[in-house]
Amino acid sequence: MITVLGGANCEGVMGRTTHRSFPWVDYVVAGEADGLVAGLFRRILAEGRDVPPDGLPAGVYVPAHRDGSPKRGSEAPRPVLRDLDALPVPDFDDYFQVLGRSRYAGAVRPGLPLETSRGCWWGAVRHCTFCGLNGSTMTFRSKSPARVHQEIRELEERYGISRFETVDNILDMGYFQSLLPALAADGGERRRIFYEVKANLRRSQVEALRRAGIRWLQPGIESLHSAVLELMDKGVQAWQNVQLLKACRELGVRLSWNYLWGFPGEEDAWYAEMAPWLPALEHLQPPSGVTRVRFDRFSPYHQRPETFGLALRPAPAASHVYPLPAEDLLDLTYYFAAAGRPDAFTGEGGEMMAGRPGIQAVQERFEAWRVAFWTGPPVLTEEDDGAALTFEDTRSCAVERRFRLTGLERAVYLAAQDAPLRERLASVLAERQGLAASSEEVAAAATELERRFLAVTVDRRLLALGLPDQCPELPGLRDFPGGLVEEGPHQWA
Template sequence: MGALSAYLRQQEPTVEVECRSAYLEVASEIGLAFYDLISQNSYEVGEMLYTPCLFPQQKQRVREFFVKRMEATGEALTGPGAIVSAAHFGEAPTWEGVFDTLTARLEGHLDRLADALAGRFDVVGLTTCFGQLFANLSLCQRIKQRSPATKTLLGGSTISNQVGPSLLKEFDFLDYIIQGEGEQPLLALVRQLREGQTEMRGTKGVISRATAGELAGGAQLWEVPNINALPLPDYDEYARKAEEGNLLWFLTIEGSRGCWWDRAKRTGNPKATCFFCNLNVQWNGYREKSAERVVTDILALNGRYQTNVLFFLDNIIRAKGIEEFADRVIDTGKDFVIFYEMRASVRPYELLRLWEAGVRYVQFGIEGLSNSYLKRIGKGTSVIANLQAMKVCHELGILNSANLLTDFPGARQEEVEETTQTILDYAQLYTPLNPNRFWLGRGATIDTLSQEYGLSNIRNADFYKVGLPEEVYRRISLLDLSYDSPSTPTDWSSVYDACRKWGRAYAAAKETQYRHLLTYLDSGDSMRLYDTRSGMLNNIVLRGLERDIYMACMEIQRWEDLREEFIETGRASQDEVAAILGRFVEQRIVYQEGSRLEGSRFLALAPAYTAEMATRRIRRAHEAAQLRRKKGTAAPRQEQPVALAESA
């Protein structure tokens, strides 16, 4: 809303534009803790809570669904740490009673909001993302009931592809859909409405009731050619409400649009991306702002709102120029706390510089801990790269809220077993991943190539049957899908068990004097590893050549690089180096990618005891790499995207 409103005001200064962050009002009415709990289940619980506003006959089914889901969370309703407050839901609430009070509050809020908007504005646009669709449709219905002349429109990722046209056909209180990014389509829509044109035929990015049948697959996207030219977002309305509510709120920063790893539209190859992902269906490709422009935005917004917590909206951090971006942020001299989405191809030194710039929260696209499985899902990374990213985050104290994708169609039991073993042998040293079952999203590679993956009976996600009448469920198209698979699902229970053990072991280790399950202290000519993975302390002392080889592997090293450093220089024989590496792998203090020395890569797993120690090591490694580069002997970039899989 901040970006669209600023653009519309810039292009049409005579048009009156207002933003309404109505969800903050909802959070205040039901309590922040409870709002957060619902938001964590927004695709199902959040959506279903608003469907009775459109279909009152579904209310009892939604009530039963809500109670079951809330009971499954294990959250307390009373006593210390109660998730709902007595001020909002009474002294002795039950989940049934909470539902009744909650839905009454939601409907009351919709009525008040509709009263404030209907007749006051010519156009009301609502953005839909992460479980907001039926809330927005419910508001549109109320606005139209009060003011039939008011034009209603939806935008956002939830109404991509076939979803938008199907909603226009189903709901007569909805006038327009904007697909893809909204700046130019919204501007064109406003200008045409002002001139009395309503059909929008031929306007890219816009679907009207008149063109919904012609554009059943979605609209042609209309994108700003140079996002550096966009105006600064306007967060005044949100900031005022957030400050009044005494919230810890973030400045949302946009450094790019789309994902550079997703090349599907550019190449025409549906597999030129992660096969499970549909987060980029609303973009034609990847575009980014210059590092200079991003930092200019940060400084301007920080000066305007005095908030130093930055949340980058980018689906992925830039592929090139990370150091330049970090340096520019550091040079501001300001204290920032930053969240960013990343790929495991980010180098340790790049991550260090980002940490020094203020990055404290990340979400690396880990997804898998089996190389075969990573190829199956089209991730384009490897286990060793994932482990390195997890390790550096752990060392620097960066909270990595990454996911582990399970239950992808076609996964083999040996991939599950490899994942389980990787967790127990290696990954448990670092911040635990969040295991999440695969869900099918419209427009993802696996949806486009569903027959190749053996999926059949693809339909709207089954949970929608709770809140929608059967005939509506069958007619409309929604973004979340369910499907049938001809094969027996692979059993991922061992991975979930391993993740539970991982969480317990990691938390327990942080409370000990060692602070890690495995760590090291380096003396220069020797180093000591402290290994508590067995529950007992195991000291491992490495001297001379052993120490040097281990330190060389602190960042991913190819066998060819180790051979050049230790064998070709005459420091050791090939047998000596191979024997040392073999012992390290057997002790599970080094991860080896590959079964033979030739072509293998190695990563020392022990994290530094403190962030300061990790900083010194990473910086020394970077300086050494620069020196090699000057001499013309630098190794290529450690992690390159792997070849795309040819089939499922």
């Protein structure tokens, strides 16, 4: 038997170290194998374990490489595919043939994976400090809009499925002018598509996504405090994240998002600042979880640990998996722990939130938010008749269940729909509504809105939080585009 390994855990130096450390692994491909795997397999079938290294692409390791392999530490080359349109349309026939013969076929609601790009266009500009997803090649490449549209239609026709989970790290923003309108015009209502996106989307862009059938997003929100987001190099501010939560709930777009904490350089006071106003968001979609940041290979934390005051070592679990010296694990593992910090997986090294009352308060608020939203969503709805705004409020922070706003308070609330800077509110009212009011009067009206938790101030901007009386229903778990296994009395083998 000839053994060939590849994939994410063979990326770069990890692939070379795997090949050097385990002699029973004959071949390793460290990188994108699409353009070389067929030719490599032909040679292996013809020559067995004795394929000579001469003429092989960079990143392909054969048995003969072991003699001259660099010992440790240096980076390793990798193959990269530049033209994604050159890839074949995926063939899932074998999967569906096996599924069709399975006694559990009725329990599986399949979705199809779809790749439209590789790399990250934001990471190529400013690499998020914690992200190691793109290995050693951040360069963004995407399929042409016509190719993606064709691929979706071919897969739909072949398998009778219109649910797609894209495996991209980030949506190509050029698709807003090309692919998304084409999908919207070609049966957007019937499709269910999942995408990962940058979080600074405008409401109009969320509308365009929904029309195209993209009704489940994973936005890179990560935090609701701009100082933390700046530490991450996210290129987005907290007020934009809140606006996205509001737009997606209003338009019926389901979100999966994470809240991260524990970044080098963060202050617990930032979380203490945030905790008091989190209950105001109870009617919006909560994070999936609150997780301590992890230190991954290829991230800036791993590439420049000294910049962040980190001393990294392989995650403790690695030594239980690989029977290798610690210095080899440094080149083999993807996950790292930092000296003096609890391990992100196990908490080893200290209590996760010890001495952190701010983050403890935030976690408690998030847990209450998740319970409230998913057990029967609270509402904060608004209806404007031109003279008065009528609200219904069932959040835990509600001051009154039903009430009206008129006059200056109504005007300030309407202006806050666009998240203006608080110091510009009086000017905005004069410019857009022709309303003359002093800065003191406007500030008092804004403070009253905050007292009722109808608006919050984030990054010096006043954000109105109410939603229309009728919002589209969010997709349920059964509608997840990547498919699922139905719950029921199935006897799994």
